[in-house]
Amino acid sequence: MAFFPKPPEGSWTEHWPELGTAPVDYTDSIDPEQWKLEQQAIFRRCWLNVGRVERLPKKGSYFTKEMPSVGKGTSVIIVRDTDNEIRAFYNLCRHRGNKLVWNDYPGDEVSGTCRQFTCKYHAWRYSLKGELTFVQQEDEFFNLDKKDYGLVPIRCEVWEGFIFINFDDNAEPLIDYLGEFAKGLEGYPFHEMTETYSYRAEVNANWKLFIDAFTEFYHAPVLHQKQAVKEEAEKLFKYGYEALHYDIKGPHSMISSWGGMSPPKDLKMVKPIERVLRSGLFGPWDRPDIKGIAPDELPPAINPSRHHAWGQDSFEFFPNFTLLIWAPGWYLTYHYWPTDVDKHIFECTLYFVPAKNTRERLAHELAAVTFKEYAFQDANTLEATHTQIATGVVKEFPLCDQEILLRHLHKTAWDYVNAYKKEKGLLNGSDTSENGQAATAKKDIEKDSVNA
Known part of the structure; x- marks a missing residue:
């Protein structure tokens, strides 16, 4: 518990005052020049997971x-x-x-x-x-x-x-870059979960907008109503959805949430096919027979609040790798590979302990299909989001306490770009005494883009 202490009760945002509480500038998601800078400052300098x-x-x-x-x-x-x-x-x-x-x-x-x-x-x-x-x-x-x-x-x-x-x-060694979250995850039996299901899509939205969608659950009761039976959906819509824990360490972050109990206490909460296959959005209900996934065996970074109703943890390793661990003993990864300022390739892979019989295999397939629908609901919404942000009518948007990791993501991206601009001597064009130096630095960045 001492390794990942829970912040004091109350507002989450106040524990990281450097993030502020003002509306967030989303120019980083629509400016083509900013995307070119991100390519050089972030994707050519950060550790990227490839499999x-x-x-x-x-x-x-x-x-x-x-x-x-x-x-x-x-x-x-x-x-x-x-x-x-x-x-x-x-x-x-x-x-x-x-x-x-x-x-x-x-x-x-x-x-x-x-x-x-x-x-x-x-x-x-x-x-x-x-x-x-x-x-x-x-x-x-x-x-x-x-x-x-x-x-x-x-x-x-x-x-x-x-x-x-x-x-x-x-660049610094990988283990140093991944930091405390990686240290706190060591020993989880990732190597046991070798049965995989993958899907991939090109999304017409900035890469950060999709990460935004997976680092807050404020939208869940509204956007994903069809993922629950009517009575449960109405309950979530009325009372909202609150996560159990947030944490930020350097450029990386995590969100911990309830859910995924296996099996659900009330089977009426789930759909008939989920009752038959004992599986659904939260994955298979039955824990596989392996070491390292029981509540008392989990590494310290997982379920840091040690909440009895814990269901999943989502670790966001900057810039584009999400590692999402589920209580019943499986995990998935997300990757967001930008191809331009307004589009990226989204990849998802689900990992299970290999099935021992047909029902277990079907349980895995149901989880994979359900999750695909869940993710694509977000993808569709984000394309609509990007088209409107791109108009530039509004550039700053208010974020609530549950959206703290969005603040962190966009600030981190800005920080990397600004550090790169400082290194290259790209100063504010409004400073007329330095216009020549700024122009030269801009040419250097364009040269970096060509060389890349």
Whole structure:
């Protein structure tokens, strides 16, 4: 309990006075120049989760990841090498720049197993450690030293089975970046939950707006009424929905909530199919038979208030990785990959302990389908939100106490961008004495965007 003490009772926002209580400026969600700055200041400098180690089950296993959030056309290879080390490289042949690993369509992500990577253009070959090992007609080249032409590496580190990459060679180590939340989550049995269900969608809204939707439950009784039976929905609408706990540590945050009791105390609260399959929006009701998920076994970061009615915790690892842990013993991840100021790729993956029978498998599938509907309700609303914010008619919006993590997210994004602008010398254009320096710095940023 001492590791994650609960803040004093009362308003949550007052515990982080640096966030203020004034309306929040949402220019960061609609300004194309701000998006370009975020690309350089955030997505090229922060640790980004790209998956889990289970996707690389043996030596030679690999997958590719398209990274438009970092720069147009940027593609990455993640591979388990011959020493079982997980590595990351730019997906680019050193000969003429062809994309190295792809199948029929170069924009599609692929996965597989191989002993080496071979470029399909001129057959240059690279080891799983990125070394250039073969050049077709090598004697035709001039003073070519293969040691100088290996794949370009990207920093890659693993925490609790989650693979992260960072395009900044000077970034702090991953464990330091993830901070206290990561330390407090260590030991949770993520590795036991290997049955997955995934979905992906392009959403016509700024990436931060979708994170906004998942860091407050103020909207839940209104937007998600159909997720509960009529009587329960009316009760939630009348009394609202309050979370159990909020916390902020550096750029990261979390929200803890009730719900997900297994099984519900009143079966009339749920739909008939949920009663049959013992599953629903909160996932399967029956805890799997594994260690580490019972209430007295949970790591200290989970259910920090130790509330008896705890149902789930959502950890927001800045900038775009959500790790959501459910009381019945499963978890899911969200990723938000911006492709422009007004659109992003949303990805969700649900993780369960492998089913032992047909009913358990159907219980998992029901949870996955129900959650998909839940998430897409938010996605549809957010597109409507973005269109109106983008008009610029109103730029600042009031947020309630339950929306504290929204304040934190937007302030954090602004802080990263402002630090980057300061580093580049991009000053306020209204300061006429520095206009020349500001213009030069802006060109530097545009150059960074091109290089990305």
